[in-house]
Amino acid sequence: MIDHVGPGLWLLTTPTCGYAVRLGPDDAPCCAHWGPRLTPDQARALPPGRAELPVEGGGRFGVAGLQVRYGDAVRGVEWRHLGDHIDSGHDGGHLTIRMADRHYPLEIDLHYRVRPGDDAIERWTCLRNTGDEPITILRCDSAAWTVPPRPGYRLSHVTGEWGGEFQVRRTPLAVAETTLTSRRGHSGHHANPWVMLDAGDATEDHGEVWSAALAWSGSWRITVEHDHDGHAGWSGGFGHDGVTRRLGPGESLETPVFTGVYSAEGFGGISHRWHDHIRRHVLPSPGRIRPVIYNSWEAVGFDVTQARQMELAELAADIGVELFVVDDGWFGGRPGAFSGRTGETAGLGDWWPDPERFPGGLTPLIDHVTALGMKFGLWVEPESVNPDSELHRTRPEWVLRQRNRRTTEVRDQLLLDFSRSDVAKWAHEWLDDLVTRNDIAFLKWDMNRPVTEAGDDVWIPFVRNVYAVIDRLRADHPHLMIEGCASGGGRTDLGMLARTDQIWASDNTDPAQRIAVQHGYGQIYPACTMGAWVTDSPNAITSGRAPLDFRFHVAMAGALGIGGDLPRWDADDLRQAKELVARYKEIRPVVHDGRLDRLGDWAVQYTLGPRVVVLSWRPTTLIRVTAPVRLKGLDPGGRYRDEDTGEVHHGALLMSHGLPRPWPFDATSELRRLTRVG
Numbered sequence: 001m002i003d004h005v006g007p008g009l010w011l012l013t014t015p016t017c018g019y020a021v022r023l024g025p026d027d028a029p030c031c032a033h034w035g036p037r038l039t040p041d042q043a044r045a046l047p048p049g050r051a052e053l054p055v056e057g058g059g060r061f062g063v064a065g066l067q068v069r070y071g072d073a074v075r076g077v078e079w080r081h082l083g084d085h086i087d088s089g090h091d092g093g094h095l096t097i098r099m100a101d102r103h104y105p106l107e108i109d110l111h112y113r114v115r116p117g118d119d120a121i122e123r124w125t126c127l128r129n130t131g132d133e134p135i136t137i138l139r140c141d142s143a144a145w146t147v148p149p150r151p152g153y154r155l156s157h158v159t160g161e162w163g164g165e166f167q168v169r170r171t172p173l174a175v176a177e178t179t180l181t182s183r184r185g186h187s188g189h190h191a192n193p194w195v196m197l198d199a200g201d202a203t204e205d206h207g208e209v210w211s212a213a214l215a216w217s218g219s220w221r222i223t224v225e226h227d228h229d230g231h232a233g234w235s236g237g238f239g240h241d242g243v244t245r246r247l248g249p250g251e252s253l254e255t256p257v258f259t260g261v262y263s264a265e266g267f268g269g270i271s272h273r274w275h276d277h278i279r280r281h282v283l284p285s286p287g288r289i290r291p292v293i294y295n296s297w298e299a300v301g302f303d304v305t306q307a308r309q310m311e312l313a314e315l316a317a318d319i320g321v322e323l324f325v326v327d328d329g330w331f332g333g334r335p336g337a338f339s340g341r342t343g344e345t346a347g348l349g350d351w352w353p354d355p356e357r358f359p360g361g362l363t364p365l366i367d368h369v370t371a372l373g374m375k376f377g378l379w380v381e382p383e384s385v386n387p388d389s390e391l392h393r394t395r396p397e398w399v400l401r402q403r404n405r406r407t408t409e410v411r412d413q414l415l416l417d418f419s420r421s422d423v424a425k426w427a428h429e430w431l432d433d434l435v436t437r438n439d440i441a442f443l444k445w446d447m448n449r450p451v452t453e454a455g456d457d458v459w460i461p462f463v464r465n466v467y468a469v470i471d472r473l474r475a476d477h478p479h480l481m482i483e484g485c486a487s488g489g490g491r492t493d494l495g496m497l498a499r500t501d502q503i504w505a506s507d508n509t510d511p512a513q514r515i516a517v518q519h520g521y522g523q524i525y526p527a528c529t530m531g532a533w534v535t536d537s538p539n540a541i542t543s544g545r546a547p548l549d550f551r552f553h554v555a556m557a558g559a560l561g562i563g564g565d566l567p568r569w570d571a572d573d574l575r576q577a578k579e580l581v582a583r584y585k586e587i588r589p590v591v592h593d594g595r596l597d598r599l600g601d602w603a604v605q606y607t608l609g610p611r612v613v614v615l616s617w618r619p620t621t622l623i624r625v626t627a628p629v630r631l632k633g634l635d636p637g638g639r640y641r642d643e644d645t646g647e648v649h650h651g652a653l654l655m656s657h658g659l660p661r662p663w664p665f666d667a668t669s670e671l672r673r674l675t676r677v678g
């Protein structure tokens with residue numbers, strides 16, 4: 001709900017949160033409150049606080065989220081309020097606060113949106129040049145967020161690397177400016193575009209936490225400010241430092257959405273709200289069932305042949321897989337003319353089935369897969385090209401380069417200049433043709449290198465054109481599912497999740513290491529979007545060994561896939577895998593649609609209506625996790641039946657004493673299913 005509750009004062013109300021914006025004496029829009037719900041009367045008693053979009057000029061010395069230069073070299077903004085507009089829906093609403101510069105022809109709209117039954121507040125900014133000279137934009141953030149002054153603020157975020165994404169970091173917030181950023185043209189393995197602050201007192205279940213996440217898949221920057229009096233907040237948006245943009249006469253610039261979520265129920269409460277918001281309002285096909293996938297990448301690498309894929313498909317179908325995906329290596333090449341995609345060095349850009357590996361095209365394999373009762377999916381990497389490819393030979397001018405500069409190759413590949421409309425049109429055409437001519441239900445859209453050699457005018461249109469191609473494909477092929485990937489989880493953000501069904505969270509499939517990746521992923525992003533495979537033991541990357549049920553129990557915490565070399569699994573493995581896939585299908589609605597509670601570092605609970613699922617892990621024998629795990633969010637007066645043992649437990653005791661865990665000494669993981677029976 002959004003109300004105009006006084007002159008220059010607006011109050012946004014969500015089920016558990018209140019947000020007040022007030023114009024300052026100089027007309028600058030300021031945050032008056034972000035926290036628990038307020039009455040209009042309480043909101044009226046609040047003075048304006050920090051700026052909603054900090055600008056340069058006057059006695060302002062902090063981080064400027066909006067930095068502009070006019071034709072006469074004057075900088076900054078002096079605010080003038082033009083009006084407002086509120087679109088009210090049932091419990092939701094969209095507020096536009098219309099502002100302009102007092103002198104220069106620049107209009108600035110601040111947008112706020114709340115949705116019924118949802119605690120998230122979505123914010124973005126729109127600039128318009130209403131004059132007849134260009135304006136230079138050095139920075140235009142989506143929004144700044146302010147938290148109330150408190151001693152001891154703490155910053156939570158994730159760091160990482162390839163194979164080790166989403167590592168949660170929780171550190172005292174420096175009395176300084178702390179910048180989280182990606183300059184890589186994608187959201188990054190090393191960081192992720194979200195931030196959380198708490199006053200150092202929040203736990204998993206208690207205390208106030210303020211957070212925000214950016215819906216952008218290119219470079220980004222979030223700068224958190226903290227002064228010695230305990231004032232704190234952050235400004236964030238697309239783009240990284242040093243990239244400027246020209247806003248021509250009549251042109252406008254709209255930023256991505258920067259969504260804020262507040263919870264007084266600790267880090268768990270924040271995650272619940274993010275998961276609900278993303279599932280209901282961000283994902284393009286809410287409620288869609290994520291099929292159990294088989295993906296051959298770890299099993300065969302680039303050795304993709306029709307015969308081997310057919311053999312894998314037969315075994316996959318037998319254990320209950322629902323969708324069979326052929327990864328990298330199916331395309332490119334002309335016999336006797338140039339190489340196909342038999343390794344990293346060639347073929348990217350040549351999006352036709354390799355005539356040697358698939359002499360009859362993809363149809364025989366797709367027919368085989370569908371006859372086995374599975375859907376078919378294919379890996380693509382539309383933004384990239386190998387120098388050794390037909391595309392590069394015929395369209396060298398499509399490569400993203402800068403005059404007089406070396407062109408950087410990463411993984412033997414270059415990037416296409418996706419900011420060009422002809423490149424985006426070409427990509428759309430071959431993708432559309434691929435999914436129109438073939439019975440393809442799923443694409444894995446990969447991007448295996450960062451952006452380099454991009455001019456100032458490339459960074460934003462590059463991402464927007466990627467979005468446009470995916471959006472059009474989805475609109476024209478509503479059945480199509482898409483998995484986002486960038487060498488694992490390198491492009492995971494609300495922008496990608498608005499147009500994909502799931503994300504390949506990491507190339508590291510070692511279950512003992514993946515627990516931490518999944519723990520970080522799930523702080524914001526819901527389990528139904530988290531691709532997770534069961535692969536071989538020893539693990540291809542880490543050489544770590546793990547029993548099959550442990551591998552399954554970790555992957556079952558997300559959107560399950562199988563990635564092992566099935567012909568090497570023995571009959572016992574295949575039989576056990578079949579049982580575990582069936583078990584997963586039965587708990588899938590609870591895992592994907594239920595509330596996720598973290599029970600310490602080594603267990604998660606999902607609750608949906610009367611059903612409860614608990615997955616717990618003991619990743620090394622050094623960790624003797626034998627203490628009972630205490631469940632959360634149950635009805636204390638309820639009784640819950642253990643579906644495997646038949647025992648009935650009191651809700652109150654499950655929460656205070658915990659779930660009895662009669663683990664045998666050598667067990668490494670466990671799946672428990674409970675149903676409320678009274």
Ligand code: DGJ
Nearest residue numbers: 297327328446487488507
């Ligand atoms: C990186 C992805 O993360 C892998 O799963 C796989 O698809 C490879 N790219 C293929 O090149």
